[in-house]
Amino acid sequence: MEGTRCPRLKVAIIHPDLGIGGAERLIVDAAIELASRGHSVHVFTAHHDKNRCFEETVTGNFQVSVYGSFLPRHFFYHFHAVCAYMRCIFVVLCVLLMWSSFDVVLADQVSIVVPLMKLKRSTKVIFYCHFPDLLLAHCKTWLHRMYRKPIDLLEEKTTGMADLILVNSRFTKSTFASTFRGLHLRGVEPAVLYPAVNVKQFGQHCSYKPNFLSINRFERKKNLQLAISSFALLSSSGLNSYEVTLTIAGGFDTRLKENVEYLDELKKLAKDLGVADRVKFITSCSTAERNTLLSSCICVLYTPKDEHFGIVPLEAMASKKPVIACNSGGPVETVRHESTGFLCEPTSSEFAKAMLKLLSDTEFVARMGEDARRHVAETFSTEIFGDLLNLYVLDAYHRGIE
Known part of the structure; x- marks a missing residue:
């Protein structure tokens, strides 16, 4: 042309x-x-x-x-x-x-x-x-x-x-x-x-509080139970588990039967695993609320397996937050293993291991966050x-x- x-x-x-x-x-x-x-x-x-x-x-x-x-x-x-x-x-x-x-x-x-x-x-x-x-x-x-x-x-x-x-x-x-x-x-x-993602939409300044964040629609294919079971396994380790929390936020539509049923299933799972008091559910948060959550978490857990692409990892990395994702599908093309996050097998043990690495070294988290934002700005x-x-x-x- x-x-x-x-x-x-x-x-x-x-x-x-x-x-x-x-x-x-x-x-x-x-x-x-x-x-x-x-x-x-x-x-x-x-x-x-x-x-x-x-x-x-x-x-x-x-x-x-x-x-x-x-x-x-x-x-x-x-x-x-x-x-x-x-x-x-x-x-x-x-x-x-x-x-x-x-x-x-x-x-x-x-x-x-x-x-x-x-x-x-x-x-x-x-x-x-x-x-x-x-x-x-x-x-x-x-x-x-x-x-x-x-x-x-x-x-x-x-x-x-x-x-x-x-x-x-x-x-x-x-x-x-x-x-x-x-x-x-x-x-x-x-x-x-x-x-x-619009990288400018995500602020340069952030903190790394001991809160793991999952953002996804409340659909079973998003495999959100992996975030809860990984968090429960992490909590059973030697760290002071009461200081660490998990937030599960995402699209929720009361018109969709699956959304309603799956949220109830996830709440029951958190209760059965003994972590209900440290798992917070937020349905249909606004863009401003999402950005606030991203700015203060330690990292983002992205749990779908064989996801076609996945916009959440990009939003997380633009917010200077490393991503722990399944080693399949779109995240393989967006997340750089051990540079902007971790690509793991979809098991609670592998996710919990990566989560523990981040909790044990906040300077490492900050370096990954800087690399992550630069990577998104240059490519996505x-x-x-x-x-x-x-x-x-x-x-x-x-x-x-x-």
Whole structure:
């Protein structure tokens, strides 16, 4: 694209639920960065609770429109995938009928958006794949497998119709190739666009109180029980355990049955392991509360196994805090072992061993924290993310034009 004038484009971003998870953080950052580069950005979603969202979706330099919030997320806690498709189809139909054409559409998570938005042939569509949805569905019965079969086939077919496919890590890229084999054989290869953090948002000054922090949604796949069992094992060692605490904070939605049930399970586990008085649970903390927690903890425990990427380790390292994470998935690409944190096998003994190392040497913790912030600033800043995303958007726009 050398010598090509960089136009200001009309960009639509379509995301199913604008909550406060890692996927939503990426979408918000994408909107901010594209708008800051002169593009007209409009985010469309099926749900946006102004009391439970990232502040920039209310105060940012882009518009947010909501269509279909009345549609169900599930039917008696079943058919989540069908409901997600239905809500996104409704959003797209509203966009097609009520708004003029967009130059580029960034579709996130639900690929059914892709062929629908391409009904307007002048529109180029980028699909951001956090992870193949068919791998996230746990089909335990033949009936569920029959239900998922057409959805899974549709996912691969519609994903392949995008003008450009982006993924969030090399781990997801390899999983994409092994999962969507038909696309891989056709030569369809996604590009990697790492999520990022605004390093300036996290203050330079911090303390290292003996509090371990876990930040994640209250979902079973986040493996939060590992943080509690590791903390309990650490507490049974020779240190003065009553001075050390654990805080588990993260996204919590009362509309989601799993969130409610899992929080109760975690509280019971802490009680059964005898550490309930030193484990604090914080649900749906604001950005300011999260930053305060990050600024004063000794490190962040990141417990998901085979996580597709994981934005929390970046936020922790930007706050000058080392990260203890599982040695798999996205954290392998973001955390430098024994430099910005520890990559461990997902066992309480390995996590507790790393936790004890940090507690025994605060100067070591501070050095890791400095290395961690420098690492994020050089590799995972929002400026780097925005520059690369802008190039991808312009590339998609110019396809078929030159």
